[in-house]
Amino acid sequence: MTVRSKPRIVQTDNPLVFAQQQIDMAAELLQLPKAAHKLLRDPLRELHFQIPVKMDNGTTEVFPAYRVQWNDARGPSKGGLRFHPKETLDTVRALAAWMTLKTAVMDLPLGGAKGGVICNPKELSQTELERLSRGYMRALAHHIGPEVDVPAPDVYTNPQVMAWMMDEYEVITGHRAPGIITGKPLDLGGSKGRSDATARGGIYTVREAAKVLNIDLKGKTAAIQGYGNAGSFAHKLAVELLGMKVVAVSDSKGGIYDPEGLNYEQVFDHKRRTGSVVGFPDTRPISNEELLELDVTVLFPAALENVITGENAHRIQAKIVAELANGPTTPEADEILFQKGVFVIPDILCNAGGVTVSYFEQVQDAYNFYWKEEEVHQRLDEKMVEAFYAVHNIATERQVHNRLAADILAVDRVYQAMKHRGWV
Numbered sequence: 001m002t003v004r005s006k007p008r009i010v011q012t013d014n015p016l017v018f019a020q021q022q023i024d025m026a027a028e029l030l031q032l033p034k035a036a037h038k039l040l041r042d043p044l045r046e047l048h049f050q051i052p053v054k055m056d057n058g059t060t061e062v063f064p065a066y067r068v069q070w071n072d073a074r075g076p077s078k079g080g081l082r083f084h085p086k087e088t089l090d091t092v093r094a095l096a097a098w099m100t101l102k103t104a105v106m107d108l109p110l111g112g113a114k115g116g117v118i119c120n121p122k123e124l125s126q127t128e129l130e131r132l133s134r135g136y137m138r139a140l141a142h143h144i145g146p147e148v149d150v151p152a153p154d155v156y157t158n159p160q161v162m163a164w165m166m167d168e169y170e171v172i173t174g175h176r177a178p179g180i181i182t183g184k185p186l187d188l189g190g191s192k193g194r195s196d197a198t199a200r201g202g203i204y205t206v207r208e209a210a211k212v213l214n215i216d217l218k219g220k221t222a223a224i225q226g227y228g229n230a231g232s233f234a235h236k237l238a239v240e241l242l243g244m245k246v247v248a249v250s251d252s253k254g255g256i257y258d259p260e261g262l263n264y265e266q267v268f269d270h271k272r273r274t275g276s277v278v279g280f281p282d283t284r285p286i287s288n289e290e291l292l293e294l295d296v297t298v299l300f301p302a303a304l305e306n307v308i309t310g311e312n313a314h315r316i317q318a319k320i321v322a323e324l325a326n327g328p329t330t331p332e333a334d335e336i337l338f339q340k341g342v343f344v345i346p347d348i349l350c351n352a353g354g355v356t357v358s359y360f361e362q363v364q365d366a367y368n369f370y371w372k373e374e375e376v377h378q379r380l381d382e383k384m385v386e387a388f389y390a391v392h393n394i395a396t397e398r399q400v401h402n403r404l405a406a407d408i409l410a411v412d413r414v415y416q417a418m419k420h421r422g423w424v
């Protein structure tokens with residue numbers, strides 16, 4: 001079967017519109033009953049609240065916050081929490097929808113959720129950040145739980161924030177509950193292998209993509225947009241595990257290019273000392289826009305939403321686009337890349353290593369028994385390979401692009417769970 005529905009071209013950069021469009025296309029191809037489609041294209045429930053925080057100078061600030069539980073038919077909802085000044089409710093909703101699809105693509109017994117607090121963590125002291133984190137958990141404690149909804153870190157939240165939140169939850173409920181949150185420090189029930197899991201999972205999918213495309217990645221080039229958790233570990237592991245040459249990397253301040261390949265330890269150290277990759281010696285400065293259009297074998301968008309659009313998709317030269325970021329490619333760009341023969345590894349597959357190891361963390365917390373790092377890597381590898389071929393087989397059979405194939409797989413799995421529960 002070929003694609004009957006093409007994305008409507010809409011002039012928007014609202015990720016929720018894109019997420020709903022992706023669900024619509026999969027639902028149409030699967031001929032989903034109307035009620036199931038309706039349930040899946042909007043969140044099951046949302047919490048909107050305000051968090052008052054006593055600031056160090058004695059004043060009180062009030063921060064708007066959200067938790068969106070998109071769908072929990074397959075299990076407790078799962079998804080990260082962002083602290084960001086530009087966070088919007090619709091972005092949180094879109095990310096919650098993608099989490100629902102992501103856990104289903106990975107065949108994890110989980111649903112999807114996302115949280116956000118509108119704040120600028122760079123302007124908060126550690127004590128203010130702690131009070132904000134505890135305030136978020138106080139507002140949410142009676143609406144989440146290890147068997148209900150489990151948050152995790154995302155942009156500008158980290159293991160320390162998770163530790164404060166876990167402690168607050170345990171104070172409120174009066175019992176130990178490490179499974180309430182993932183991405184915790186190791187001494188509080190975190191999992192080995194969580195820190196590089198997103199990049200590592202993505203690298204495993206690139207390895208498999210190269211096999212089906214018959215490309216030998218050794219010595220081939222890569223470019224990475226974004227140099228945070230996902231992007232910097234992608235640099236390290238593309239070199240270490242695939243033998244690739246990373247020729248360009250960037251962050252919010254700009255990028256650097258060296259056709260001979262960039263040394264991970266040195267670039268990482270430069271960013272740690274100066275706050276940016278920019279200014280790394282003996283490299284040519286490059287803009288974020290130029291980086292995306294470089295003639296490389298693999299392009300890793302690892303920063304933001306909507307960076308590959310109808311405007312620049314024609315100029316993408318990479319053979320493989322490995323989406324470590326959530327939502328970097330618009331539906332219009334998807335069609336263009338598909339026509340050009342670019343192999344896109346969609347976000348809900350490519351960056352699913354993070355939630356997969358978060359799930360492993362929940363399993364270990366429930367066992368109260370912890371695995372060695374090699375065991376985490378091996379189990380992650382198995383899950384990524386299984387999901388990669390489940391998506392690839394649908395793409396090949398139906399002659400659709402990988403994102404639509406992943407959406408078809410995920411939407412069908414969530415639909416089956418809703419049907420078995422008798423919801424639809």
Ligand code: NAD
Binds near residue numbers: 250303305
């Ligand atoms: P992070 O906060 O650690 O890093 C973000 C990076 O993006 C920083 O280097 C920042 O400088 C850069 N950046 C910001 N604005 C930019 C711009 N305009 N141009 C270029 N670079 C810019 O965040 P992260 O955890 O690495 O997440 C990055 C992306 O990966 C996000 O879309 C996130 O949702 C997604 N993701 C992360 C994880 C995870 O486990 N960390 C899991 C799944 C998906």
